[in-house]
Amino acid sequence: MLMIRKSQEKFIRLLVLFIAILLPWVLGAIYLNKTNVNEQIDSLIAVNFKKDTLPRVDHSKYRTLNKEFNTPQEVTEACLSCHNMTAQDVMRSSHWTWSREYATGKGDTIQLGKKNIINNFCIGVTSNEARCTSCHIGFGWKDESFDFADPLNIDCIVCHDQTGTYKKFPTDAGYPTSEEKVFDGKTFHAPDYTLIAQNIGSPTNQNCGACHFVGGGGNNVKHGDIANELNDVSKMVDVHMGADGGNMDCVDCHKTERHNISGNLYSIASVDTNRVSCESCHSEAPHNNKILEQHSAKIACQTCHIPSFAKVSATKMYWDWSTAGQFNDDGSMRVKKDSMGNITYHSKKGSFKWETDVVPSYNWFNGEAQHYVMGDEIDPSKSVELNTLAGEYKDKNSKIIPVKIHEAKQIYDNVNNTMILPHLFGKDSTAYWKNFDWQKAATTGMKAAELDYSGSYDFIHTVMYWPVNHMVAPKEESLQCIDCHSRESRLADLTDFYLPGRDRSISLDFMGFAMIILSAMGVVVHGLLRIFKKK
Amino acid sequence: MKKSTYIYRGFERFWHWSQALLIFFLALTGFEIHGTFQLFGFENVVRWHDTAAWAFLILIVFAIFWHFATGEWKQYIPTTQFITAQFSYYISGIFKGAPHPTHKTIYNKFNPIQRFIYLGLKLLVIPLQVLTGFIYMFYIYPNNPIHESGLSITAIIHTLGAFALLAFVIAHVYLTTTGDTPLSSIKAMITGWEVIDLDEKEERQKNLQHAVDDSAAGYYRMDSNGIIQDVNEAWLKMYHCQDRTRVVGKHFSHTRDERNLKELEELVNRVMQGEFITGHPVTRKTFDGKEGKHLLSANPIVEEGKITGMEGFIMDIHDRDELMEHMYHTVRNSGAGYYRLNKDGIIMDVNEAWLKLYKYDHKDEVVGKHFSLTRRPEDIERLQQSFEKVLNGETISGKLEIRRCKDNSTGKHILSANPFCIGNKPMGMEGFILDITHLYDKT
Structure with missing residues (x-):
């Protein structure tokens, strides 16, 4: 009896120990389960967004718009007759000036912008104005003689037309056509100014997209994250603009005050002002998850929430100008397309590489960017960064952002070591697209830009960084931890900090695992020896 | 001497196994965070x-x-004593079946290598892991002018600590198999009980001290001049005295009536000559003036070959006046026998006198056996009852018992029994026996 009681007691004591050891683990598991991030509240509740509402005005009732307009300037005049202070606001905006203040690395402040910067697409505006300025909000910027002070040069309707019928002609320096004309297979009609003037309103995605979706001369060429398809997409492509998502317009985020539209793109912009931020609608801590919130100190929202861009149509990733100027045997233009219809070679422009569903590159960025300014000397032994995003791990204002990197081979002066702005477009004998002579194109272009040209040119590899901000995915599609916290990290190129899961000391790991293996082998050998010697 | 001993207490075992599980779990999740493998998902393992x-x-x-x-904590005080012996044991001795160079006791659970390694874990590796872990948790980004290097140093130290702990775990788990049997150490860490080697001399001294302190038998010690040096609680109780200072330093004559004193003086003289007295019935004078009877044992204290005093035990026999009256003439004893049982009734220790009374030659013949061995079948039940009473905290004194000796002959003795405790918990029973067989034979 006693023995049985004793062994029962012993069993109970062991059971108590067992329970005492396991109980904290059970409690821990319950705790972890309760705090599971998957059961967080829907973060959309935390969105603080309201569409702007403008006073409703029926412009068709205005007598001043109830007449025949012969030129687009007459429409502008009619607009300004009521909105009589607006021209000043418009003419201050970068949509008009194509220029902003820029502090050069040398300590000067200059005017720098679309009008005088060079990129690695069609390179520069100067001497090619009539083509490029088909996306200027004015009429007649065909050369340096354009009058930026004349309010009648403002094109109001390109942004405010609600009929969808108004189009600037691609090569007429910002003018629409006055008669039926064909360009690149598309027919352009003379606009019905009266109809348009009576149907104007706040800019729609089509108004903005007419230029911004097709930058670089075609759909989605430049940005990669904004393209014509955004006019009609599902939220899987863009959770904000998708018809089944936020169904939002450009101006819902790019808030505008007196024609100053917020938003910077650092292919041109350089300072951390007037930016659009996710936090203006979403709270600063929208995740309901401490670890994720902590990440936002160093990771921009876009980094996780834009897992890829160019989700529908392809975007241009590489442009090789050096191969331009080759023709078919019969002397006709050589044009090659890939299976998706993207042009991979054109006699006028050279070779291209396109990509869809592109995984972004990642850069540190603190809101400041540097640019190549015409005339700056380059190091021909290296790739030329036409814009540089400032930032690094140590900088507390820097965050990691997703970036489209566009590379190119483009013309430069290999004696002066400066980039060349070639004269591409024009009806004269030196325009490259007419005569296919780089020497002449360079000479004319550099002269128009008032820069020295040695007479000798070559092609050099250039890089541009285009921050990716659109095509935000639904939250289910956001990046997961291991997209960065793993050996195959998306952030593999950002090596100025220790990233758990990606980084390790290889020598420490080697020694550590060697030590583990040796210990294991040691005890096995020792154990075998003991067994063996005992026998 | 091998003895099953309660060596790891409840919290210690809870702590050990919880720590083992946590280290395993932290290593598993930690190395996934480290990027060594992908198993549970990064977000999960971080949490x-x-x-x-x-x-x-x-x-x-x-x-x-x-x-x-x-x-x-004192178990972890490092020592270099025997450390080379311990190393050479693991390197060569263990293969030759050599004994462990150091002995595990409750007071010295770890060998010198263990002391160093465990202390290193407690003072170096674990604090380092905690510190770097805290930095890892709370120092997220370098928005702090002090740190520019980010997490790399922290992470490298944390990884190094993880490797050290892993290597330790491998060696530690393996070395648990070097106990008495491959599983005995692990079993001990689960149940708390382990058969460990005891230093016999140390143990006897400890037991005697313990017996003296807690025993139902009264203990006394006097110097060669008959001045009382020490008595225990039971002695004081028997003499109805609450204040030890009224006894210690006094001459033994204070403990007797005049008529009984002469007898005691004679007895003392005999002991001082080197004689041993056992089971001698005497009449005491208590401090409140009453009389009591007890059996007395006495032996000389020998220091450096010289008799410097006398000590012994007394056992109350007030309930058995009649019986004891007769003892006087015939008592012939070989000393007070000491025994100790664990709570399962297994004999854990006996002394020489006990062995002699039971006619055994060596302790090993009885240690580890159940006490029923010491009784005739019809008497076992009675002893069992006493045993259970004692385990419930009672003290038994002066009980007449009939013992069964090795050769199945019987003898009679007076038994005292008291529980021995660890903390407040009775862990067994111990006591003394004084032989009265001859007294009975006579009557």
Whole structure:
């Protein structure tokens, strides 16, 4: 009896120990389960967004718009007759000036912008104005003689037309056509100014997209994250603009005050002002998850929430100008397309590489960017960064952002070591697209830009960084931890900090695992020896 | 001497196994965070690792408290004594079946290598892991002018600590198999009980001290001049005295009536000559002036070959006046026998006198056996009842018992029994026996 009681007691004591050891683990598991991030509240509740509402005005009732307009300037005049202070606001905006203040690395402040910067697409505006300025909000910027002070040069309707019928002609320096004309297979009609003037309103995605979706001369060429398809997409492509998502317009985020539209793109912009931020609608801590919130100190929202861009149509990733100027045997233009219809070679422009569903590159960025300014000397032994995003791990204002990197081979002066702005477009004998002579194109272009040209040119590899901000995915599609916290990290190129899961000391790991293996082998050998010697 | 001993207490075992599980779990999740493998998902393991780290921290706080509250921290004081012997044991001795060079006792659970390694873990590796872990948790980004290098140093130290702990675990788990049997150490860490080697001399001294302190038998010691040096609680009780200072330093004559004193003086003289007195019935004079009877044992204290005093035990026999009256003439004893049983009734220790009474030649013949061995079948039940009473905290004194000797002959003795405790918990029974066989034979 006693023995049985004793062994029962012993069993109970062991059971108590067992329970005492396991109980904290059970409690821990319950705790972890309760705090599971998957059961967080829907973060959309935390969105603080309201569409702007403008006073409703029926412009068709205005007598001043109830007449025949012969030129687009007459429409502008009619607009300004009521909105009589607006021209000043418009003419201050970068949509008009194509220029902003820029502090050069040398300590000067200059005017720098679309009008005088060079990129690695069609390179520069100067001497090619009539083509490029088909996306200027004015009429007649065909050369340096354009009058930026004349309010009648403002094109109001390109942004405010609600009929969808108004189009600037691609090569007429910002003018629409006055008669039926064909360009690149598309027919352009003379606009019905009266109809348009009576149907104007706040800019729609089509108004903005007419230029911004097709930058670089075609759909989605430049940005990669904004393209014509955004006019009609599902939220899987863009959770904000998708018809089944936020169904939002450009101006819902790019808030505008007196024609100053917020938003910077650092292919041109350089300072951390007037930016659009996710936090203006979403709270600063929208995740309901401490670890994720902590990440936002160093990771921009876009980094996780834009897992890829160019989700529908392809975007241009590489442009090789050096191969331009080759023709078919019969002397006709050589044009090659890939299976998706993207042009991979054109006699006028050279070779291209396109990509869809592109995984972004990642850069540190603190809101400041540097640019190549015409005339700056380059190091021909290296790739030329036409814009540089400032930032690094140590900088507390820097965050990691997703970036489209566009590379190119483009013309430069290999004696002066400066980039060349070639004269591409024009009806004269030196325009490259007419005569296919780089020497002449360079000479004319550099002269128009008032820069020295040695007479000798070559092609050099250039890089541009285009921050990716659109095509935000639904939250289910956001990046997961291991997209960065793993050996195959998306952030593999950002090596100025220790990233758990990606980084390790290889020598420490080697020694550590060697030590583990040796210990294991040691005890096995020792154990075998003991067994063996005992026998 | 081997003896099953309660060596790991409840909290210690809880702490050990919880710590083992936590280290395993932290290593598993930690190395997934490290990128060594992908198993549970990065987000999960980060949360689990953090939670387990907090749990570990709580456990550490309790463990620190426990170590200081129990004084167990002293087990980790490093020593270089026997450390080379311990190394050479693991390197060569173990293969030749050599004995462990150091002995595990309750007061010295760890060998010198263990002391160094465990102390290193407690003072270096684990604090380093906790510190770097905290930095990892709370120092997220370098928005702090002091740190520019980010997490790399922290991460490298944390990884190094993880490797050290892993290597330790491998060696530690293996070395648990070097006990008496491959599983005995692990079993001990589960049940708390382990058969460990005891230093016989140390143990006897300890037991005697213990017996003297707690025994139902009265103990006394006097110097060669008959001045009382020490008595125990039971002695004081028998003499109805509450204040030890009224006894210690006094001459033994204070303990007798005049008529009984002469007898005692004679007895003392005999002991001082080197004689042993056992089971001698005498009449005492208590401090409140009453009389009592007890059996007395006495032996000389020998220091450096010289008799410097006398000590012995007394056992109350007031209930058995009649019986004891007759003892006087015939008592012939070989000393007070001492025994100790664990709570399962297994004999754990006996002394020489006990062996002689039971006619055994060596202790090994009885240690580890159940006490029923010592009784005739019809008497076992009675002893069992006494045993259970004692385990419930009672003290038994002066009980007449009939013993069964090795050769199945019987003898009679007076038994005292008291529980011995660890903490407040009775862990067994011990006591003395004084032989009265001859007295009975006579009558």
